[in-house]
Amino acid sequence: MxxxxxxxxxxxxxxxxxxxxxxxxxxxxxxxxxxxxxxxxxxxxxxxxxxxxxxxxxxxxxxxxxxxxxxxxxxxxxxxxxxxxxxxxxxxxxxxxxxxxxxxxxxxxxxxxxxxxxxxxKPDRRKQSSLVTIFSVWNTIMGSSLLTMAWGVERAGLPVALVLVAIMSALCLYTAYVLLRVHKRHGTGSATCEVPALCRILLGQTAEGIAHVFSLIVLFGANIVYWILITNFLYFTVNYFVDLTSNTTDYNTTLLCPKHDGVNGSLIIPVPNYDTPYWGLHSTVPVYVAVIVFPLLNFKNVSFFTKFNSLGTLSVAYLLIFVLVKSIAWGVNIETQPTDAHPGQDAAVLSGMLALSFYIHNIIITIMSNNDRQENNGRDLTIAFILVTLTYILVGGVFYICFPLAKSCIEDNILNNFEMHDIMTAVARILLLFQVVTVYPLVAYMLRCEAILLLPFQDNRCLTISINTGIVAVCIVAACFCPNIGTIIRYTGAVSGLVHIFALPSLLQVRSLQLRGELSLTKAILYCSIVLCGAINLVMQFFIKE
Known part of the structure; x- marks a missing residue:
């Protein structure tokens, strides 16, 4: 040997x-x-x-x-x-x-x-650094909620709003991190193993179906909100350019209060009406939007629209600058206004909105799987949520504090509080119009994919056009009869948040602990309490007076 x-x-x-x-x-x-x-x-x-x-x-x-x-x-x-x-x-x-x-x-x-x-x-080129991962999460969470945050702060009252933002941010951060931990232990090793797949592995096919259904609800709500925003931005942008040369009226204010029928606090300013039988914000313009958007929905390859993702970061940055510039010009006005708010009475309005504003749970595994340093996922996710929280507080809280008119004048789309001829407002609408038009086909595509998963039909061209037609029809009806994006966001957030933010992460974690023999009474009570918070948030939405 x-x-x-x-x-x-x-x-x-x-x-x-x-x-x-x-x-x-x-x-x-x-x-x-x-x-x-x-x-x-x-x-x-x-x-x-x-x-x-x-x-x-x-x-x-x-x-x-x-x-x-x-x-x-x-x-x-x-x-x-x-x-x-x-x-x-x-x-x-x-x-x-x-x-x-x-x-x-x-x-x-x-x-x-x-x-x-x-x-x-050699580093994996498909991976990204912690800095890129943080801003990817931040940019993904940021959306139309920025425009409605000041309205939510007004409905809840400033002190209650600050507490709610902190609590909802912490809850959403924790449940998102729970999903990452469960995926690390029970995922298939692929970044595509998202929440529905984890539900199938740990909770069964019924839970997987529920996850798909409520993802469908989130995407449907997002489609409707985006359609209303496109309608709004298109309407005022066209009016701006049409009226740019023909209008000679001098406006002594750039602020409006549409809720009070022309009464801007102590000022009485008539809100201009540009509607005609052929050009109405809540009648014909939503149909005109369909003429522009529907052909984009039928593209075979929607990856072309992903090239405009940088517009999202640009839009958020511009809105931050917009709010800061206007707030500095106004100064602090919170103590000079009469107490016409109802602090804490409608706090559920903000909590419902925040459930959608912090919603990223259906794609968080995919985003964090691209992080080059997987051991830093918890830290990077925490930093991203802190940035999101500060952004919401900056836009919502600062705008509320400095708004010079009655706080009840704040609209669920803060741009509606500004006169159409304000230059910064016009630029914001043009920028957001182009961004939302390029994002909408992607959101509709995700909605269509979720619908096809639940339908007992084979994917084909005819089915694609039929689903797109149904989506457009629902969006037109909503834009004509329920154009309040704040209401849509809070209901969508409360319904989907109960399932995707509170219930499914908690149930997945409880099942994971049970399989590992680490489930205790204290942990069971903790996760049941999280689910209970989501249920209370949903029930409270039905007691809000519009």
């Missing part, structure tokens, strides 16, 4: 490498020792093994010998041993030849090993 060769400790320390992939090259048939030399060294080590432990131990000599050979075998099979008492040994065994010269250290093995090492050191 051929004996195994070893290097001395000094040679080993000089020839060691950090990469485990380099061991393949060192298992080639080459060595500096001959078989005889190594066998003699092994006998010498065996004689020196008779330590005080073996002499004074109650183990018999056979046991000591067995322990020695087990130790030597482990050293030979492990190129590096982390134990400080173990001598690292490189192993090189061949059964094909007794020739052990350096000539058999083949160039192909060297090149293959070098290639593996280089591939390991």
């Amino acid at each position: 051929q004996c195994t060769r070893s290097r001395s400790a000094d040679d080993l320390s000089q020839g060691s490498t950090e990469s485990s992939d380099s061991y393949a090259a060192l298992t080639s048939p080459s060595s500096d020792y001959s078989d005889c030399e190594f066998c003699e060294e092994r006998k010498r080590k065996y004689n020196s093994l008779r330590s005080p432990q073996c002499k004074t131990s109650y183990l018999n000599p056979v046991s000591c010998i067995t322990r020695y050979y087990n130790t030597m075998d482990r050293r030979e099979t492990e190129p590096l041993v982390t134990s400080p008492s173990a001598v690292p040994v490189y192993m090189s065994v061949t059964s094909e030849s007794d020739s052990l010269g350096p000539g058999e250290f083949s160039s192909s093995e060297i090149l293959a090993t070098h290639k593996r090492i280089e591939n390991q050191r």
